[in-house]
Amino acid sequence: MSDSAYRVETTSRLAQWRIDNLASCTYRKSDPFKIGNWNWHLSVEKNQVLFIKLYPNLTRDNPPIASFIIQVLCSVGDRKALIHPGITNKQLKNNDDFIWVIETPLTGKFIINVEFLDLKISSPNDSEPCSIWAEGYSQRQSSSTALSCLSRMLSESIHTNITINASNGSIGAHRAVLATRSPVFWSMFSRDLKEKDLSTINITDMSIESCQAFLNYIYGNIHWDEFLTHRLALFQIADKYDISDLKEACHENLLEDIDTKNVLERLQNSHLYQLPRLKSSYMRYLVEFGKIFDIRDHFNAFLQCANRDLVAEIFDEILATWKGL
The missing domain is CATH 3.30.710.10 (Potassium Channel Kv1.1; Chain A)
Known part of the structure; x- marks a missing residue:
């Protein structure tokens, strides 16, 4: 089996694992992937039902307190997704802390998407846990x-x-x-x-x-x-x-909280203000990670009023991505 079968593609908060085929009575564990301060793993086990696990590869103290959305998208049929109700502020220490049992049969290729809404760590003084993304910015502010x-x-x-x-x-x-x-x-x-x-x-x-x-x-x-x-x-x-x-801080922050609710507005602004790095990242989120299908109606409305050059770039990106599949 090729190494790509275990590779998880990531942006700053989104992880995507594409699985071409998973036979019955099979277990597969992904390669580690970096989100926030931790390396993570996804694993799948298929028997009578499908078990999906997400867990950090902890090599130090202070395990993450995670909030995330996870979904499974089957490529067969109309790309209908199975969506987990979501996890909020759950501390993950080992591979038994999050298990999603899926009884719906899945055949052929499917995609696992994990979108991290927040990652927190416990404070040493027992105060409220701190978001690592907010903390990363605040640490850059010197109190000298x-x-x-x-x-x-x-x-x-x-x-x-x-x-x-x-x-x-x-x-x-x-x-x-x-x-x-x-x-x-x-x-x-x-x-x-x-x-x-x-x-x-x-x-x-x-x-x-x-x-x-x-x-x-x-x-x-x-x-x-x-x-x-x-x-x-x-x-x-x-x-x-x-x-x-300052440019790097803004760039990283504008990517860290990207989601389906704001990506179209961000894409339009990055094109308007000629910010190619941001535009490329938003385009990848929409097209390569397939988020267009999650906001199909909003995307269709967006196409009616968006800049024509930007629309042409989006379709070029779609054609290039789908050609490589």
């Missing part, structure tokens, strides 16, 4: 004295020496801070450009609220809810001013 001082410099306008003009307001900032965070700003302030003489930067395609969030990130004082609200605008400005860490 230096960052506190930078935050005060911005919030209290201490010795600001440059003004940023957004679409609906202005805010003061500091040349040195901007220049050390962005090679574009560094070049702008080092050469004989109008921004150097006028001590202003015009970013008129950005609202003052998004601009404030952008500066808060640069000065080390952005809050999680603020980041979530403005992450698309932050992705754009990070790309424009070559701030790689």
Whole structure:
């Protein structure tokens, strides 16, 4: 049997195992696949019924507290899916913690989809468990004295020496801070450009609220809810001013919570704002992982009003993917 029979394809929160055939009285365990902080396994056992197990390969303490949706999609017929009611905040330690027993006969090829809604770990001080995705972002926020001082410099306008003009307001900032965070700003302030003489930067395609969030990130004082609200605008400005860490943080976060409810809107925005990495990821989620079939009606409506170039790209991706099956 080829190695591909055991391979699980993944995005940041979605795992998909394609099984071409599973004879009676058969057991199969997938290769490990990485989701969050853990390597995971899926296993299937077919006897009179089908048993599906999902479990982490624990090599350390603090097992995951998982929330996920799992479904089995049979390729025979009308691609009807068997959907588990869902798991919420269940701690998974071994291969007996989650078992799905399916009595419906499945023949031919079928696909197992696992979509992780959240993964949490227990807090050492016995407080509420923390989401690893929220935690990953918060850990990047330094609580050092230096960052506190930078935050005060911005919030209290201490010795600001440059003004940023957004679409609906202005805010003061500091040349040195901007220049050390962005090679574009560094070049702008080092050469004989109008921004150097006028001590202003015009970013008129950005609202003052998004601009404030952008500066808060640069000065080390952005809050999680603020980041979530403005992450698309932050992705754009990070790309424009070559701030790689902010760009990567936005990119990863915009992928981490992708689901069938928001993927079409995200796909449209990534095309509109010319964000090819995001667009490619959303396209893969829809087409390669077959999520188009889960939102067939919404997708048909989307095609009626979406950008024509984007529609053409989607169909090119569908044809290329199906040709390879």
